Amino acid sequence: MKTIQTPRFQILIAEYSGMCFGVRQAIEASESLLARKPATILGELAHNPVVQSRLSKQGAREGQLEGTSAPTPDVIITAHGASNLDRTRWREQGYRVLDTTCPLVHVAHRKLERLVNEGYLAVIIGKKGHVEVRGLVGDFPDATVILSREEIAKIPHVKKIGIISQTTQPIDRVRALVNEIRRQRPKSEVVHSDTVCQPTKDRQKALDDLCQASELVLAIGGRNSNNTAQLARTARQHGCKAHHIEGPDDIREEWLHEVVSIGLTAGTSTLEESLQAVALKLENMAALIPVL
Ligand code: SF4
Known part of the structure; x- marks a missing residue:
């Protein structure tokens, strides 16, 4: 993780972040x-x-x-x-x-196709309505899409259940749901083919590390970026204060008063220049905030 030391706080940049x-x-x-x-x-x-x-x-x-x-x-x-x-x-x-x-989205389609050809009922862990999930369901209209424990009840009672996920889902959520399906369907053969892409896994692991070292996390990305919103949510679940911002103009000075370490991460649609612009703005703001 890259560190920028200012007179007032440290700025930490996640090892993996930004555009995939x-x-x-x-x-x-x-x-x-x-x-x-x-x-x-x-x-x-x-x-x-x-x-x-x-x-x-x-x-x-x-x-x-x-x-x-x-x-x-x-x-x-x-x-x-x-x-x-x-x-x-x-x-x-x-x-x-x-x-x-993306080639890794093609991989998800092929893995689901293999499961369906082997006689498994398709289950997709993902967000209904997301373009990637719409594409998968378009090819496999019998697939059941779930995103929570409550939705497991929607899965038909069959002998063979084959699960994949949207490539950008948090891997911990996917594993937890797969385990829960296995628990709730002890008589079914439940197979999981991991389709969370490596860039997503790298970013999630880097966010865990960032949260351990930071008091405040800023997740940078478009307001309509689910992926960036998810980064901010995950940081909060780790106990950090976190804000989803689109760029340097969204930073509020009051967020910076009580902290000595600020972590930066960015969604998979965010340009490197947006992340650098936020880091620069923080460096400039650090000079104006009284030392603790
Ligand atoms: S998030 Fe993963 S699957 Fe989606 S475009 Fe990026 S690398 Fe490909």
């Missing part, structure tokens, strides 16, 4: 297409206003994955993927499709 390779690759591929022609992004490429405004200045138009038409002949599928049904439908309608689905 999947989102970065999707943005790079989209920008390379947009440099040649306008294109419609089917959903949000990154839950980040800085990235969205940059893409829209480059000619990106907005569209819906489940929609039926787009304002440009070129469309872009985002990093968290789509069902094969939607992918094929856009191609069959004559649109040119740039598919920026």
Whole structure:
């Protein structure tokens, strides 16, 4: 973890944080297409206003994955993927499709396909309505989506249950739910195929370390970034004070008065420059706050 010492407090930056390779690759591929022609992004490429405004200045138009038409002949599928049904439908309608689905999302689809082919009833641990979960359910409409213990009751009583999860779910939550399903369904064969991606695991572990060393954690990312909100929630569960901020302008001076260590982390859609801007603002603010 990187440390910046100021006269008033330490700023600690999580070892792993910020934009993951999947989102970065999707943005790079989209920008390379947009440099040649306008294109419609089917959903949000990154839950980040800085990235969205940059893409829209480059000619990106907005569209819906489940929609039926787009304002440009070129469309872009985002990093968290789509069902094969939607992918094929856009191609069959004559649109040119740039598919920026992250390779680790493809892995999740293949793992679920294998379980279903082996006769397991599909269970997805994830957020209903999230684009990645919509893609998985589009391919496997019989899948049951759960996110809490209470929802386990929704899983049909069958002999074989095969579980995967959304790639960005906290691994501890996934393991706890898998164990609970096994406990509640002792007569079923319950198989879990781990699909939480390595960048998510790295960021979660780095957040644990950051929380141990910090009194206050600032999670940086777009206001509509679930992933950033989850980082702030997890930090609170670890006993830290934590705030979800979009950038340096959201920092409130009163948060800094009683603390000597401030941890910074960022969501998987957050640009490195946003994290650096927050660190710089904190350094500048440190000079103005009285020493404890
Ligand atoms: S969070 Fe994981 S699965 Fe999603 S785009 Fe990033 S690396 Fe890929």
